[in-house]
Amino acid sequence: MELFIQQLVSGISIGAIYSLLAVGYALVYSVYNFTNWAFDGFMAFGAFMAFTGITSLFMPFWLAALLSIVLTVILSVGTEKLAYNPLRVRKAPRLFMMISAMGVNLATVNIINLIYGGTFRKFPVDNLQPIFIKGVSIGRMDLMAGGISFGVLALLWIFLYRTKWGLGIRASSIDILTASLMGINNNAVAMIVFAITGVLSSVAGVFYGIKYAVFPMMGVVTIKAMIASIVGGLGSLPAAIVGSMILGILETLVSGYISSTYRDLFSFLFLIIILLFFPNGLMGKSSDEKL
Numbered sequence: 001m002e003l004f005i006q007q008l009v010s011g012i013s014i015g016a017i018y019s020l021l022a023v024g025y026a027l028v029y030s031v032y033n034f035t036n037w038a039f040d041g042f043m044a045f046g047a048f049m050a051f052t053g054i055t056s057l058f059m060p061f062w063l064a065a066l067l068s069i070v071l072t073v074i075l076s077v078g079t080e081k082l083a084y085n086p087l088r089v090r091k092a093p094r095l096f097m098m099i100s101a102m103g104v105n106l107a108t109v110n111i112i113n114l115i116y117g118g119t120f121r122k123f124p125v126d127n128l129q130p131i132f133i134k135g136v137s138i139g140r141m142d143l144m145a146g147g148i149s150f151g152v153l154a155l156l157w158i159f160l161y162r163t164k165w166g167l168g169i170r171a172s173s174i175d176i177l178t179a180s181l182m183g184i185n186n187n188a189v190a191m192i193v194f195a196i197t198g199v200l201s202s203v204a205g206v207f208y209g210i211k212y213a214v215f216p217m218m219g220v221v222t223i224k225a226m227i228a229s230i231v232g233g234l235g236s237l238p239a240a241i242v243g244s245m246i247l248g249i250l251e252t253l254v255s256g257y258i259s260s261t262y263r264d265l266f267s268f269l270f271l272i273i274i275l276l277f278f279p280n281g282l283m284g285k286s287s288d289e290k291l
Contacts, residue, residue, distance in 0.1 A: 006137060007256040008249060013142035014211070015248025016149035020204040021225030022232070022240035023153060024197040030173040030235045031193055034094040035226070037101040038079055039201055040219030041108025046072040046202030047123075047209035047218060048112055054124045061125055069202045076198030079104050080190050088190075105219075113216040120213040123206075145207040152203055153241065156196065160237070165192055173235075224251075227271045233281030242283060 021039060028036040046068045053064030083100045130137045160166035165188075171179040172189050180186050208221060224247060232243025247267060254266045274282065 003256060004253075007252045009138050010142055011249030011252035012245065013139075013146045013248070014252065015228075015245040016146040017204050017208050017211070018225045018228050018244035018248055019153060019241045020149055020200040021222050022229040022244045023156065023237050024200040025222075025226055025229045026235055026237050026240040027169075027193055028197060029229075030237075031169065031176065031189065032084075032088070032094070032097070034097045035101070036197065037098060038076075038083075038104040038108065039197070039222045039225070041105040041112075042072055042076055042198060042201035043205040043208070043219040043222060044112055044216055045075055045108055045205070046198075047205035047214045048116060048216075049202075050206045051121060051123060051209065051214050065203075065206055068206055069199055072202035072205075073195045073198035075108075076194045076201070077191055080194040085187070085190065109216050109219065116216065118216055120215045123210045123214055125210055141207075141210055145211065149203065149207065152200065156200075157237075159196075165189075169193060224267060227267055231271060231274050231281055233283040236281075236283055239281060239283035243281065246282075 021043065024039060025035065028034070049071045050061075050064045050068035053059040053067045054061065057064070057067075059067065079101075083104050084097055087097050087100060125141075130139050131143070132138075160170060168179065168184045169189055169192065171182070171184060172186070176186060176189075179189075204225075205218070208218060212218070225244065228243035228247045229240045230243070231247060232239030232241070247270070250270060251263045251267060254260075254263050258266075
């Protein structure tokens, strides 16, 4: 029973990190109907910026994390302006935007690899002693990662459902052309959406780097967030969170009771089974009910 509870806590922790990325995928897809494959590079960039802030600039963790968020937001918004906006203005097919995103991702990851090398690095943070509750060891970093991740998601929910610009983003997710005719600034919406995805990918990168390691290809884990978003129902933010929690718990249980070797196998099998019975995901919505 103790092992199950430990695996459950760990699963919720990794699920919270997946949630940040899955919500980012769902947000971009909801408004622009394309998958932002550049998330891989954004996540790795955010982790390395925090790592550099601590190791080279001798910043405390909180300041390095803030630096990471600011720089990743700049990268994300800059990518929208330089790589996506020109295609949107020319009304290019969404496939071209996905190809552009892949190019940004490859460029970002390879530049990181060129500068830092491909070695795995341990994130320089203090090893916090776990909390023991009736024989169950709960990692303090897992609690911190889960708490901060859910806090960021809660702030995002408040922004989307309690602010004027949040209303504008939700209106754009229904019909971006009609929203623009109603006076919503499409360029401002794009900047806000990609600024949000920059924050989400940075926070996810930092905590994933702490939990595992920092290396240029660490962003490949975003494919799990994509799976979670599809499982929950692509285009829905609450569904992305639910899918992430399910996937995170599934992976840790498979790792704990079977073998970590089969973790990815079970993740993809789970995706296939869900799509066979729920083509729109567990909480899939129609195109006019996104977000």
